[in-house]
Amino acid sequence: MITVSVCMIVKNESQVLARCLDSLRTIWDELIIVDTGSTDDTMEIARRYTDKVYEFAWTGDFSEARNFAIDHATCDYIYSADADEILEGENVKAFEALKLCLDPAVDVVQMYYGNQLDQGTVYNFDRELRAKLFKRLKPIRFKDPIHEIPDIDPIVIDSDIVITHRPTSMHAGRDLETFRKIISGGNKLSSRLQKFLDRELYLQGSVEDYESFAGYLKGVTCDPERTADEVIEACTLLVRYHRMRGEIPQMFDNVIKVMAHECNSEVCDELGAYYLSLGDYDNAAIWFFNAAYEVTPILGIKAGKETALLGLIDVYKALGNEEMVTEYTNRLKED
Known part of the structure; x- marks a missing residue:
């Protein structure tokens, strides 16, 4: 069975953070939350779920913040989550099953990112496969200062797990x-x-x-x-x-x-x-x-x-x- 570090970067996510974390409770072995300058009670909510809450001075570069978060991870794999996404129903069970049977030779697991047309996001399709679960000991860094992606050349598998994107506002x-x-x-x-x-x-x-x-x-x-x-x-x-x-x-x-x-x-x-x-x-x-x-x-x-x-x-x-x-x-x- 693999272990999973859920790593997040957040800012002023008090409306949605608990919803997200409640949906992920059974999949993490470690939860790391990096706050980039919240002025609401985001950090207080985060500390109800983990003692691994860190502050990061925002530089305008999302990859820098993501990399800071994953540098604190200690588990076998890293799951990079956003506060406005949730894991629901059968997808939770599928993730739990994945932890039990994943071949450790796999570097990255792609999962479907759904509900993308809600709130008029920049995507032209309602769901797509995204790299979401990464092997920690594989040298991984995020690249691009916005819409950041992992910079890796990995062994990748696709799963049927669907992560629901449920924003309350646009960014x-x-x-x-x-x-x-x-x-x-x-x-x-x-x-x-x-x-x-x-x-x-x-x-x-x-x-x-x-x-x-x-x-x-x-x-x-x-x-x-x-x-x-x-x-x-x-x-x-x-x-x-x-x-x-x-x-x-x-x-x-x-x-x-x-x-x-x-x-x-x-x-x-x-x-x-x-x-x-x-x-x-x-x-x-x-x-x-x-x-x-x-x-x-x-x-x-x-x-x-x-x-x-x-x-x-x-x-x-x-x-x-x-x-x-x-x-x-x-x-x-x-x-």
């Missing part, structure tokens, strides 16, 4: 601030982190957020070391940015750049919104229809269905066409 403001810090420090985002920034900005960004990243995104579109996909994503975000600012020539300049490669639902939605604002309902309907049925989304899955169908409903409401309003309302319910 978009925190995450975007971290991205600003990385970029302002002169650091270039990896392709992986660039994708996270693009999704975060598209799904959760405010007008002010777009303003703060516009210069950086324009730089991405001119960077010869960036991939075509990275350039297209940046141009797509700039289409929205310039439409919101009423800078229509600049908007169309980025539309053309996207279409020279391959159009996507997000750009079609922006064109639909633009023509709808002009009262040009025919063109608005064409672009919203294209978003829903002719192209695919690249940043937000809802761009290809919900956003586009809502746009079509608005168009046909403006035209007084109740038959088409009903048609697209029913399609929206089906999706």
